[in-house]
Amino acid sequence: MNFESELIKLLESDKSLFSILKAVETLNLNDCWIAAGIIRNKVWDSLHSMQSETNDIDVIYFDEIDTSIQAEKILEAELNTIMPNLPWSVKNQARMHTKNNLPPYRCSFDGVANFPETPTAIAARIKQNKIEIMAPYGLQDLYTYQVRPTPNFTKNSPLHNIYLNRVQEKNWGHKWDKLQIIT
Numbered sequence: 376m377n378f379e380s381e382l383i384k385l386l387e388s389d390k391s392l393f394s395i396l397k398a399v400e401t402l403n404l405n406d407c408w409i410a411a412g413i414i415r416n417k418v419w420d421s422l423h424s425m426q427s428e429t430n431d432i433d434v435i436y437f438d439e440i441d442t443s444i445q446a447e448k449i450l451e452a453e454l455n456t457i458m459p460n461l462p463w464s465v466k467n468q469a470r471m472h473t474k475n476n477l478p479p480y481r482c483s484f485d486g487v488a489n490f491p492e493t494p495t496a497i498a499a500r501i502k503q504n505k506i507e508i509m510a511p512y513g514l515q516d517l518y519t520y521q522v523r524p525t526p527n528f529t530k531n532s533p534l535h536n537i538y539l540n541r542v543q544e545k546n547w548g549h550k551w552d553k554l555q556i557i558t
Contacts, residue, residue, distance in 0.1 A: 376518070378513070378514035378515060378517070378518045379508050379510075379514060381518070382414075382418065382499070382508055382514060382517075383506045383508065385417060385418065385421055386414075386417075386499055386506055387506065389417065392413070392417060394458065395409060395413070395432060395458065395461070396409060396499065396500065396501045396506065397501060398454055398457045398458045399434055399454070399500065399501075400500065400501045400502075401457060402434075402436075402450060402453065402454070404436040404438070404450070405436060405437055405438055406436055406437040406468075406482055406483040406484075407434065407435070407436035407437075407483070407500060408434070408435050408436070408483055408487075408498035408499060408500040408509060409432060409433065409434055409435075409498065409499055409500065410433045410434070410435045410483075410487055410490075410497065410498035410499075410509075411433040411490060411495045411496075411497070411498075412430070412431065412433060412495060413429060413431070413432050413433065414497050414498070414499055415494050415495050415497060415517060416429070418494075418517050418518065419494075419517075419520075419547075419551045419554070420551075422518070422520070422551075422553065423551050423552070423553060427550060429461075429462065430462060431462045431463075431464045432461055432462055432463050432464060433464050433466065434450070434454070434463060434464065434465045434466070435465075435466055435467075435468050435471075435483050435486055435487070435498065436450075436465070436466075436467055436468065436483065437467065437468045437469050437480070437482050437483045437486070438467050438469055439469045441467075442467055442469050442470040446467065447465040447466060447467055448465075450465040451463045451464070451465045466486075468480050468482070468483045468485065468486030471486050471489075472485075472486075472489070475489065475527070475534055475537065477489060477527065483498065483509070484509060484511060487509055487510075487511055488511035488512075488525065489525065489527055490525060491524060491525060491528045491534070491537055491538045491541050492522050492523065492524055492525060492528070492538060492541065492542070493512040493516040493517070493521070493522070493523050493524075493525055494516050494517040494521070494522055496510065496511055496512050496525055497509065497510045497514070497517060498510075511525075512525060520551075520553045520554045520555055521554075521555055521557065522542065522547060522548075522554055522555065522556045522557060523557040524538040524557075524558075530558075538558075539558060542556055542558070
């Protein structure tokens with residue numbers, strides 16, 4: 376099975392998610408993607424024949440010049456103008472390395488590669504009318520119900536508790552019962 380093709384078909388067929396991708400594209404930001412939970416949950420919902428609530432829409436981009444939170448809030452407001460009443464969350468990956476005391480990221484790929492778990496480390500965008508997928512650890516875990524830590528969050532890492540806390544707080548195994556949580 377070609378997981379990337381499957382994901383692209385899923386994103387193209389979901390009118391709401393496709394509209395979100397188009398709205399984000401209009402921002403014309405450097406290295407800009409929708410990421411994390413909105414994509415992960417859509418795939419898991421599809422695999423479990425259900426529909427869960429969207430609690431946030433992570434939009435990531437990379438801008439080393441303006442790393443202010445205010446710039447992100449302005450972009451969220453712009454997205455709210457395009458598609459109101461959605462839970463937009465815009466984050467510049469040029470500043471996000473400080474959250475976990477990691478070396479500076481060089482691009483959005485670095486940011487996604489440093490998300491805590493593999494099925495969340497995923498992003499998508501529309502560029503030149505085509506959906507592109509970014510998945511530093513591939514899509515197999517996402518499509519085979521595996522939740523495991525990314526390299527900076529494994530058992531031997533000081534960041535492992537962040538992974539464990541997320542797994543516990545999110546309670547994914549209860550919502551999507553086919554998941555296998557690897558600690």
